[in-house]
Each structure stands twice: as structure tokens, then as C-alpha cells.
Amino acid sequence: MDDPQTSALLRELVLRLLPAGSPFSPDAALRYARRLLSSRLLSPSSLPADETSLSDSIKRQLALSGRTSAALAFSDLLHKLSMLSGPGSLRHRPALLLLLKSLSDHPASCVLPSLPLPASKKTAVQSTAGGVGGVLMLSKDPDNIREIALREYSDLAIEDAEIDEQTLVRDVLYAAQGIDGRFVRFDPRSDGYDLPETMRVPRSMRTMVRRLCELGWLFKKVRGFVSENMGQLAAAEVGTVAQAFCSALQDELSDYYKLLAVLESQALNPIPSTGSSSGDLRNYLSLRRLAVWLAEPMVRMRLMAVLVDGCKDLRGGAMAGAIHGHAQHGDPLVQEFMGRLLRRVCSPLFEMVRSWVLEGELEDLFSEFFILSQPVKAESLWREGYRIQTSMLPSFISQTLAQRILRTGKSINFLRVCCEDNGWADAAAEAAAHVGTTTRRGGLGYGETDALEALVVEAAKRIDRHLMDVIHKRYRFKDHCLAIKRYLLLGQGDFVQYLMDIVGPELSGPANTISSFQLAGLLETAIRASNAQYDDRDILDRLKVKMMEHGDGDRGWDVFSLEYDAMVPLDTVFTASVMKKYLRIFNYLWKLKRVEHALIRVWKTMKPNCIASCIFAKEGMGVKVQFVSVLRRCQVLWNEMNHFVTNFQYYIMFEVLEVSWARFSEEMDVTKDMDGLLAAHEKYLSSIMEKSLLGEKSQGIVRTLFALFDLILRFRSHAEMWFERIYELQIRGRGKSRSKAKDEFSKTNSWLEGGRKAMMQLAGEFIQKMGEDLDKIAAEYTSSLAVFISQLPMQQHVDLKFLLFRLDFTEYYSQLYPTK
Amino acid sequence: MEAEAARNAKETLELAFQISNILETGLDRHTLSLLIALLDRGVNPEALAALVRELSPPRQSSCAPIPPVTAPRQP
Numbered sequence: 035m036d037d038p039q040t041s042a043l044l045r046e047l048v049l050r051l052l053p054a055g056s057p058f059s060p061d062a063a064l065r066y067a068r069r070l071l072s073s074r075l076l077s078p079s080s081l082p083a084d085e086t087s088l089s090d091s092i093k094r095q096l097a098l099s100g101r102t103s104a105a106l107a108f109s110d111l112l113h114k115l116s117m118l119s120g121p122g123s124l125r126h127r128p129a130l131l132l133l134l135k136s137l138s139d140h141p142a143s144c145v146l147p148s149l150p151l152p153a154s155k156k157t158a159v160q161s162t163a164g165g166v167g168g169v170l171m172l173s174k175d176p177d178n179i180r181e182i183a184l185r186e187y188s189d190l191a192i193e194d195a196e197i198d199e200q201t202l203v204r205d206v207l208y209a210a211q212g213i214d215g216r217f218v219r220f221d222p223r224s225d226g227y228d229l230p231e232t233m234r235v236p237r238s239m240r241t242m243v244r245r246l247c248e249l250g251w252l253f254k255k256v257r258g259f260v261s262e263n264m265g266q267l268a269a270a271e272v273g274t275v276a277q278a279f280c281s282a283l284q285d286e287l288s289d290y291y292k293l294l295a296v297l298e299s300q301a302l303n304p305i306p307s308t309g310s311s312s313g314d315l316r317n318y319l320s321l322r323r324l325a326v327w328l329a330e331p332m333v334r335m336r337l338m339a340v341l342v343d344g345c346k347d348l349r350g351g352a353m354a355g356a357i358h359g360h361a362q363h364g365d366p367l368v369q370e371f372m373g374r375l376l377r378r379v380c381s382p383l384f385e386m387v388r389s390w391v392l393e394g395e396l397e398d399l400f401s402e403f404f405i406l407s408q409p410v411k412a413e414s415l416w417r418e419g420y421r422i423q424t425s426m427l428p429s430f431i432s433q434t435l436a437q438r439i440l441r442t443g444k445s446i447n448f449l450r451v452c453c454e455d456n457g458w459a460d461a462a463a464e465a466a467a468h469v470g471t472t473t474r475r476g477g478l479g480y481g482e483t484d485a486l487e488a489l490v491v492e493a494a495k496r497i498d499r500h501l502m503d504v505i506h507k508r509y510r511f512k513d514h515c516l517a518i519k520r521y522l523l524l525g526q527g528d529f530v531q532y533l534m535d536i537v538g539p540e541l542s543g544p545a546n547t548i549s550s551f552q553l554a555g556l557l558e559t560a561i562r563a564s565n566a567q568y569d570d571r572d573i574l575d576r577l578k579v580k581m582m583e584h585g586d587g588d589r590g591w592d593v594f595s596l597e598y599d600a601m602v603p604l605d606t607v608f609t610a611s612v613m614k615k616y617l618r619i620f621n622y623l624w625k626l627k628r629v630e631h632a633l634i635r636v637w638k639t640m641k642p643n644c645i646a647s648c649i650f651a652k653e654g655m656g657v658k659v660q661f662v663s664v665l666r667r668c669q670v671l672w673n674e675m676n677h678f679v680t681n682f683q684y685y686i687m688f689e690v691l692e693v694s695w696a697r698f699s700e701e702m703d704v705t706k707d708m709d710g711l712l713a714a715h716e717k718y719l720s721s722i723m724e725k726s727l728l729g730e731k732s733q734g735i736v737r738t739l740f741a742l743f744d745l746i747l748r749f750r751s752h753a754e755m756w757f758e759r760i761y762e763l764q765i766r767g768r769g770k771s772r773s774k775a776k777d778e779f780s781k782t783n784s785w786l787e788g789g790r791k792a793m794m795q796l797a798g799e800f801i802q803k804m805g806e807d808l809d810k811i812a813a814e815y816t817s818s819l820a821v822f823i824s825q826l827p828m829q830q831h832v833d834l835k836f837l838l839f840r841l842d843f844t845e846y847y848s849q850l851y852p853t854k
Numbered sequence: 855m856e857a858e859a860a861r862n863a864k865e866t867l868e869l870a871f872q873i874s875n876i877l878e879t880g881l882d883r884h885t886l887s888l889l890i891a892l893l894d895r896g897v898n899p900e901a902l903a904a905l906v907r908e909l910s911p912p913r914q915s916s917c918a919p920i921p922p923v924t925a926p927r928q929p
Contacts (some may be wrong), residue, residue, distance in 0.1 A: 041890050047888045047889070047892065051885065051910050052907060065904050066908070071897060071905065111869050111872050115866065115870070126899075132903075133893065136907075137906060138878050152883065824914070
């Protein structure tokens with residue numbers, strides 16, 4: 035400083051710099067300059083020796099302000115400058131660079147408008163302008179101290195602002211790919227990306243960074259789901275729907291990657307500083323621009339994250355249903371996105387439906403389909419083989435459609451497994467052709483529910499028709515039903531009559547002595563003897579005798595029954611439980627028939643013209659009168675019983691069996707699918723059961739009915755006994771009278787007289803006994819019948835009321851037992 | 855030798871002036887030559903920069919480049 039040459043130079047500089055009309059006097063300015071140069075703040079020790087870092091910093095600054103060409107020119111000039119050497123060249127190149135840089139930094143400081151640099155400068159100028167210059171004054175001036183502090187602060191702020199927006203943009207782009215950036219890092223504590231607390235960044239910027247980094251969080255979640263599922267792929271735990279979902283997500287993510295790549299390339303363009311009118315219109319990326327760019331991907335990513343969350347524990351149809359639930363959205367963007375996603379997700383599901391409906395194949399390795407198959411025997415394939423799994427049924431397939439889908443595939447499988455028929459393939463192809471869908475894969479997609487429905491309906495129509503054809507024509511369903519009705523429901527009268535005649539004596543023995551082979555032979559005989567012999571051999575072969583489980587005291591009647599072997603595939607209709615019902619009905623009807631048969635047999639013996647009315651003519655009138663009255667009572671009781679049985683049987687045969695059959699055969703002709711057929715048959719059977727008092731509700735009345743039957747059978751056995759005795763007496767009486775007539779002069783006349791008297795007495799006693807028994811049975815019968823008739827109106831079924839009218843046609847019973 | 859030194863000095867000054875223009879410091883050639891001379895004598899560059907900032911007339915726009923104050927003069 036003391037160097038005179040330096041002083042001269044300084045003086046010249048000051049004079050040169052001072053503008054004309056400045057308030058400074060040159061001397062004051064020179065003094066100020068000297069003081070400034072020797073001030074402690076700007077000690078020479080702070081001189082940076084490193085030229086490279088200095089030039090780099092300048093270049094960066096130039097590049098940042100969007101003047102890359104200037105930066106290039108600068109480095110070129112610098113190179114030339116360093117080439118110059120020798121006398122006259124620059125001795126302190128770094129010093130010059132530093133000087134120029136500090137001078138050019140000055141305008142750049144307007145990046146931080148919050149720093150009141152211009153103001154401080156002004157105060158400094160004013161303070162010196164006040165003419166109170168001097169070293170001491172300056173260092174003590176509070177304004178100046180503040181200025182220095184501010185300048186230090188501004189330097190610090192500039193240093194902080196090294197995290198400029200561009201770095202942040204790049205960091206955000208990294209975060210959006212789930213990678214930690216330089217500053218923006220994933221914070222496991224708050225579960226999100228954030229800038230470190232210690233970093234001083236404007237609040238608005240921090241908020242925006244946080245908002246943008248939500249994308250990174252969402253992305254991480256989605257990618258986690260995809261990679262997790264893809265990882266399990268080898269272990270074959272991921273269903274096809276989940277695979278499709280993952281691949282769709284993967285595609286969305288790769289679109290997203292593309293966008294990020296574009297954004298990243300744009301992020302390399304420097305952000306022009308505010309107000310620099312360099313006119314550079316190249317694309318650059320600020321946080322705000324980034325926010326605009328990422329708004330749409332954000333919506334999509336958020337949606338994906340929601341789906342990922344919703345589908346975490348779901349699989350198959352349930353997953354598709356859950357995704358479909360999110361697709362019901364008003365936003366066209368969301369709708370379009372979800373549609374795209376769902377088309378991919380549902381394609382395996384639709385493929386399953388297609389192959390199920392057209393080929394009957396259940397390609398469901400991961401149990402994702404809403405139809406579930408169970409390994410069952412052929413006979414229960416239709417009823418239990420397949421069922422709908424409601425949890426897997428996506429909501430865009432309605433319940434009815436699902437049922438139809440189920441039935442169609444089931445029909446195909448039924449045809450294939452039970453009927454060994456291949457005609458369904460043509461039907462399926464025809465249906466597919468009709469709808470216009472190819473039978474190839476991938477013909478259907480989400481959103482084409484109508485097409486799916488059309489396909490299903492067509493396929494169902496054709497395949498059902500084919501199935502019905504097969505059932506009716508090839509397996510003659512109706513013939514078998516008719517055969518069952520004729521033999522098991524005793525519709526073939528002559529056959530039943532013969533069978534009853536032949537088998538009757540056999541069945542009267544105890545159950546354990548009866549051989550079913552012998553009964554089978556008798557059955558064959560009955561068939562030969564009746565019109566049944568003209569029936570189809572195939573049908574007759576299926577008719578078999580069945581002996582039920584029997585206890586100790588059972589008679590043959592209790593255990594005998596007929597059985598019809600329906601064979602595959604008709605055993606789908608005539609299942610074991612259905613056959614059990616038929617068996618019950620058969621036993622019931624058989625009992626009824628037996629009672630009727632027994633009554634008629636008794637009539638043969640007790641017909642009035644069979645009993646010589648004159649047997650006791652010559653002998654005591656008292657006995658005769660007694661006999662005739664007992665006989666008459668017996669006949670009246672028989673008549674009453676016969677009336678009941680006949681009407682009851684008439685009711686069963688004509689009002690129950692025939693009517694039900696007529697309805698059933700009507701429905702059978704109309705119905706178009708197997709389920710309908712099954713339902714019709716079910717209805718037929720249950721209507722028979724109910725109307726013939728075999729239902730749940732009529733257990734009480736049927737007990738009374740059986741009691742009545744038992745009474746009738748008891749009456750029959752008693753009557754048989756009585757008339758045996760009567761015939762015996764008759765024969766003896768006739769023999770006596772004949773011998774008496776022939777042998778008039780016999781010496782043993784008196785003995786005969788005595789014997790005759792004894793016989794008459796015997797007959798009297800017998801008739802007395804018979805009358806008592808008869809009265810007892812009649813009384814029991816009457817009371818049972820009264821119970822039966824009083825119970826009858828309480829039955830639910832309307833047809834049973836007609837039975838009451840029929841039984842009580844003349845209102846005889848209602849007068850006899852007036853309703854209580 | 856003397857001529858070469860002068861040529862070198864002139865070239866250096868020219869290059870420095872171009873750099874100065876790129877950096878938009880607003881210095882003219884003469885001022886720059888004075889500054890270089892002072893720097894060669896070991897004056898603290900930052901202090902010099904501060905001095906230039908303080909003394910030069912306030913700019914119209916803080917960010918716009920400033921035309922040279924006076925017409926360049928040959929040293």
C-alpha cells in the first residue's frame with residue numbers, strides 16, 4: 035500500500051471509476067479505497083490459489099444461467115490466457131479470475147431477492163458520503179457492521195442455495211423411481227420421501243417436493259406388489275388372474291418409466307434464472323413443471339396403489355370383482371385406465387368361461403374360477419359335481435348368468451362322462467359360430483359382457499337341447515318314468531293282481547324264511563302272465579325284487595318290495611334318495627293293495643250265496659236268528675271297510691298318481707334343460723308323496739290309516755277263521771241231516787239226537803263268540819275311522835279334501851260323528 | 855524483448871477484457887489494465903472487486919449487462 039507506484043495506480047483507478055457529478059470528492063474516495071483495501075475482512079490470506087476450481091465455478095455459473103456458448107467461449111479464452119507466458123503476461127491469473135468473478139457475481143445476487151444487498155450498499159455509500167470517513171469510524175459504524183453481517187449471511191445463503199431447484203428436480207425424479215436422491219431420501223420413520231430437516235429450502239419448495247414424492251411412495255408399493263408376485267411365480271402360487279394383473283401393472287409401470295426418462299432428459303436443461311432474457315426456449319424442468327407433468331401419472335399410480343391394496347389377499351374371480359368395483363368411476367381418465375387394466379385382468383377369467391361353456395374344460399389350476407369341481411361318482415356328477423363359488427364370482431357376471439354358465443359346462447361334462455356322447459362338440463361349435471365368436475382363445479374381453487352373455491345363452495340353448503335329445507331319444511327317459519309308474523307305483527293293474535296272487539302265500543311266512551331268488555322267479559312268472567310281457571325287455575330286466583332289512587317278528591309282507599335299476603345316466607334323475615322315496619311309495623301302495631286284495635278274498639268266502647242260508651233251518655230258530663244277525667253285521671262291517679278301501683285306492687290311483695303323472699309328462703315335454711327336468715321330476719315325486727299322505731305333515735293321519743289297515747287285516751283273519759268254522763259246522767250239520775234222513779230207523783237215534791244237541795250248542799257258543807269279536811273289531815274300526823275322518827280336513831293339500839267328500843259322499847259319517 | 859513483453863501484455867489485456875465481457879463485469883479496457891497492474895502488485899482481488907463495486911455508478915438494472923462507462927482508452 036505504501037508503494038508509491040501502487041498509490042498512483044490506485045489514485046488513477048479511483049479517478050477513473052468515480053462518475054462525474056459524484057458526491058465523493060476524489061480525496062475522500064481515495065481514502066475510502068485505501069481503507070477498504072487494507073480492511074481485515076478482505077485479508078489477502080483468503081485468496082484462493084486454485085485456478086481450476088475457480089474457473090469451474092465460473093463455467094457452472096454461466097451454464098446455469100443458460101449461456102452454454104458463453105461458458106465455452108470462456109474456457110477457450112482461459113486456455114489462451116494460460117498459453118501466454120513470459121514477460122508482460124499475467125502473474126496472478128487466479129487473482130484476476132477472482133476479481134472478475136466477484137464483479138460478475140454481483141448482478142447474480144439478485145437470485146436471492148430477500149437479501150437486502152442493494153439497501154446495504156446504499157447505506158454504505160451514504161455513510162461514507164456523510165463525510166465521516168476514516169478507519170475508526172467505519173469499523174464502528176453500526177450500519178456497516180450490519181452490512182458486513184448481512185454479506186456474510188448472503189454468502190452462506192448462496193452456499194445453501196447450492197441445492198438449487200435443478201438438483202431438487204433430479205432428486206424428485208429419482209424418488210419417483212423409488213431411488214434415494216442426493217437430498218431427498220426415503221425416511222422409514224415417517225414412511226415417505228422427504229428433504230432432511232436441516233436443509234434450508236423455501237417452504238413452498240419443500241411442500242412441493244413432498245407432494246411430488248408421494249409418487250415415489252406409491253410407486254414403491256406397486257412395484258413391491260409386482261415383484262413379490264413375480265417372485266412367487268416359480269413357486270406356482272400365483273393365480274393366472276393375479277399374473278395378468280401383475281403384467282398389466284408392469285406395462286403401466288413401463289409407460290411410467292418412459293415418461294420419467296423423457297422428464298429426466300429434460301431435467302438436464304438448466305433452469306433459466308428469473309428475468310434472464312437470454313431468450314432460451316429449450317425445455318427445462320422446474321418443480322412446478324414437474325408437478326404438471328406428473329399430475330396424471332400420479333392419479334394412475336394412486337389408483338394402482340389402491341388396487342394393489344385391495345387385491346392383496348384376493349385371487350381369481352374375487353380379484354377381478356374387486357378391481358371391477360373400482361372401475362365404476364365418473365372420471366373418464368380413470369374409466370379408461372381401469373378398462374384397459376380390466377381387459378387384461380379378466381382375460382384369463384373369460385378364457386375359462388369360454389372353454390368351460392364350449393368345451394366343458396375346467397382349466398383352473400389355481401382354483402380361481404367361480405365354478406368349482408368336486409370329484410364325485412358319475413351318478414352324482416350333475417347334482418354335486420360342480421358348484422358355484424360365490425366368493426369367486428366377479429360382480430360383473432350376474433347370478434343368473436353364472437347359473438347358466440355352470441349348467442352349460444355341466445351339461446357338456448354330463449354328456450361326456452355319463453352319456454358317452456360326442457355330439458355336443460357340434461352343438462358348441464354351432465353356438466360359437468352363431469354368436470360370431472371364434473372358438474379360439476382370447477375371443478372375449480372385459481366390457482363385452484353382452485357378447486359373453488350371448489355366447490353363453492346360445493351355447494346353453496344348443497347344448498341343453500342336445501342333452502335333452504340324448505336323454506329322451508337315446509336313453510328314453512319317458513319310457514323309464516312310465517315303467518316306474520307302472521311297476522313301482524302299481525299302475526299296471528293285471529300285473530299287480532297276478533303278483534299279489536302268486537306272491538301272497540309266500541309272503542305270509544316269516545321274513546327270514548323267504549328266499550329272494552324264489553320271489554324273483556315269481557316276479558318273472560307274474561310278468562309272463564300279465565300284459566307286462568309285451569313291454570320292452572330292457573325295461574323288464576331292470577325290475578328286481580328287493581328284500582328290505584327285517585327284524586324278528588316281520589312277515590314277508592313287511593319286507594317285500596320291487597326295485598327299478600335306472601342305470602347311468604338316468605341315475606342322475608333316479609338317485610338313491612329318489613329311489614328310496616319310490617320305495618316308500620311302493621310299500622305304501624303295496625300295503626293298500628294287499629288290504630284290498632285281502633278284503634276281496636274274504637268276500638269270496640262270506641258272500642251270502644256261498645253260505646247256505648238254510649243250514650240251521652230245521653233246528654232251533656234261536657240259533658238261526660242269531661247266526662243270521664251276526665252274519666249280517668259282519669257283512670255290513672265288510673261293506674264299510676270295502677267302501678273305505680275302494681275309495682281310498684281310487685283316490686290314490688286317479689287323483690294322485692294319474693294327475694301328477696299328467697302334469698309331469700307335460701312339464702317333461704316343455705322343459706328345455708336338465709335342471710328343469712330334475713325339478714319337474716322332483717315336483718312329481720313330492721306331489722305324490724304329499725297327496726298320498728306320506729308327507730311330513732301327515733304323519734299323524736297316516737298312523738291312523740295304518741291302524742285302520744291293521745284292523746281290516748285282523749278282521750280278515752278273524753273272518754277267515756269264522757267262516758272256516760261255519761263251513762265245518764255246515765258240513766257236519768248237512769252230514770247229520772243226511773244220515774238222519776237215510777237212516778231213519780237207526781237204533782242210535784237217541785245218541786244222534788244227543789250229538790245234534792251238543793253241536794247246536796257248540797254252534798250257538800261259537801256264534802256268540804263271533805258276535806263278540808265282531809263287535810269289538812267293529813267298535814275299534816268305527817272309532818279309528820272317526821279319527822281318520824276328523825283328521826282329514828286338517829290336511830294342507832286341497833286334493834285331500836276331495837277324498838273326504840268321496841268317503842263321506844252321503845254325509846253319513848258327518849251325521850254319525852258331528853264335528854266337535 | 856521489450857516489444858515482446860508489450861505484445862504479451864496487450865494480448866493478455868485483450869483476453870482479460872473478453873473474459874470480463876463474458877462475465878458482464880462492465881469494466882472498460884483502461885480500468886481493467888489498472889486493475890491488472892494493481893493485482894500484479896499483490897493487492898487483494900476481493901478487496902479490489904469491492905472497491906470497484908462501491909465506486910462505480912449504480913446500474914440501471916441489476917441484472918442487465920452494463921455498457922462501458924467510458925470509451926476504451928489505450929493504456
